[in-house]
Amino acid sequence: MRLHRNLVFATMDALNEIFNNGKYADKVIEQTLKRDKRWGSRDRSFIAETVYDIVRWKRLYAEIAEVKEPFDRENLFRLFTVWATLRGITLPDWPQFEGTPTRRIKGKFDSLSKIRKYRESIPDWMDELGVKELGEKVWEKEIAALNLQAPVILRANTLKTTKDKLRSALKDEEIISEPLKGYKSALKLEERGNVFRTQAFKNGFFEVQDASSQLVAEFLEVEPGMRVVDTCAGAGGKTLHLAALMENKGQIIATDIYGNKLKELKRRAKRAGAHNIDPRAIDSTKVIKKLYGTADRVLIDSPCSGLGVLSRNPDAKWKLQPEFIDRLIKTQAQIIETYSRIVKPGGKMVYATCSVLPSENEKQVENFLKNTEEGKKFKLVKEQKILSSETGFDGFYMALLEKKA
Incomplete structure (x- = not known):
């Protein structure tokens, strides 16, 4: 494989935006690929896959290259050099690659690969949390699976x-x-x-839409003609699936705190031919209170750590912080308690996350059912835990709860 200067430099620029300016990898790659109309599909694939690879293995490569953040241009090239060497790519005769210690790179890779936090390229706190919540054996398999490139x-x-x-x-x-x-x-x-x-x-x-994500709408057991509320609709991936399952009959109220996401949902719904969706931005508590006790079905696709989707969002490994997860767990508890009030007696709701952590999943549901006034009105019908290591798809959790009539 021959390296082209403009593609390598575009890759460096993208990595600088992600690592040093805190930008999201998918957005940066999208922008980078628009830079040169002459690039063909192979050129675009090279940039996208190389950037994602170096983002995914940042900790391992930085340790091998002996560089620390923030990465200046020279250090970004050192990360790239490690990536290329480990893939057996012949480095061109450029000043940036002069004196590359190929044997040392491979030797350090072999020794660091014996330590999980380097082998799987994750922060110490994430490794400790994974072991604490899932146990050593399950976490070992799961984090390895979450480092594989996600299928389309x-x-x-x-x-x-x-x-x-x-x-x-x-x-x-x-x-x-x-x-x-x-x-x-x-x-x-x-x-x-x-x-x-x-x-x-x-x-x-x-x-x-990932295969695991496609199971969530079906889990809600919707039927044509029902009144359904998708409480954290976002840009509407699961909302559109609900519309299809309901054959455009009945009503889906799609709420979110971000109005711009609901605009995207409207655009997607038009293209999909989904006519039974009513998007409503949550700009005050009144929006939700008006819906109390009115829905046959409620979907709570809760904000979560996203630890089940690291294979498609590898930069989340470096953006997540343990304090954020602690705050998130409190937010999730509030969301279940508030949004469960939308379910009418005899109705059902699904609580779902794209996380593999029990503290965000079954423990949240257990806490809701046992320790809240609203939760005592519900019973757990069924739950499903999806591990990436078992399916090859995203890690997910979903629980179906029924409100007593």
């Missing part, structure tokens, strides 16, 4: 097409996919590619 999974939009028809339409555009067993609407791409440029996407035939 699509959800066929059944308001407009079927899984088989979508697969055929994508094949016509030279995108090969395979149906996933045990997932009603999921297709897995054989190769990564920009599916957003396809006609099938423009026609609203699919959304990109």
Whole structure:
């Protein structure tokens, strides 16, 4: 593999934005790929995958390269040198790569790979928390799985097409996919590619949505004609799935504290042909209070640490802090207690997170049921824990609770 100067320099610029300016990796990569219209799909893949790789393995590479943050330009090149050396890429005769200690890099990699926090490239506190919450054996497997590149999974939009028809339409555009067993609407791409440029996407035939995430809306047991409230709707991935399951019949009230996310949901709903969604920004407590006792179904896709989705958001490893998780656990408890009031007697709700930590998941549900006035009105119907190490998809948790009639 031959390295091209403009691609390597673009990679350095992107890493500088992520590591030194605190920008989100996905946004930085999106912007970087717009820099040169002459770049082909291989060039774009090189930049995106190299940036994600170096972000994912930052701690390990920094330890091998003997550099500390903030990384200046020279140190960013040292990280890149470690990445290229470990991948067996021949480094060009550039001043930045002069005197690369290839044997030392490989030797340090071998010795550091025996220590989990370096091998899996995670902060000390995250390693300690994972062991405390999941136990040594489970955490060992789980963090290894969360460091693998996430597959690209699509959800066929059944308001407009079927899984088989979508697969055929994508094949016509030279995108090969395979149906996933045990997932009603999921297709897995054989190769990564920009599916957003396809006609099938423009026609609203699919959304990109991880296989685990696709289980959440189904877990809520919605039916056409129901009144459903999606309380933390965001840009609406699960809201759109609910609309499809309800065949556009009934009403979905999609609430969120971020109005800009709901604007994105409106745009996506239009493309998907989902007409039963009513977005409402939570700009005061009145918005939620008005909904108390009115919904057949409530989805609480709760804010969480995102520790189950590190494979697609590797920069979260470096942005997360233990104090944030402590605060988050208190926020989650408040959210369940408040939003559960929206469920009418005999109705059901799902509490879900994309975390693998019991403190954010089953312990939250247990605390709600045992220790709150509102929780005593509910019973747990079923729960599901999804580990990345067992499925190859995102780590998730979901609990279905029913309000006593």
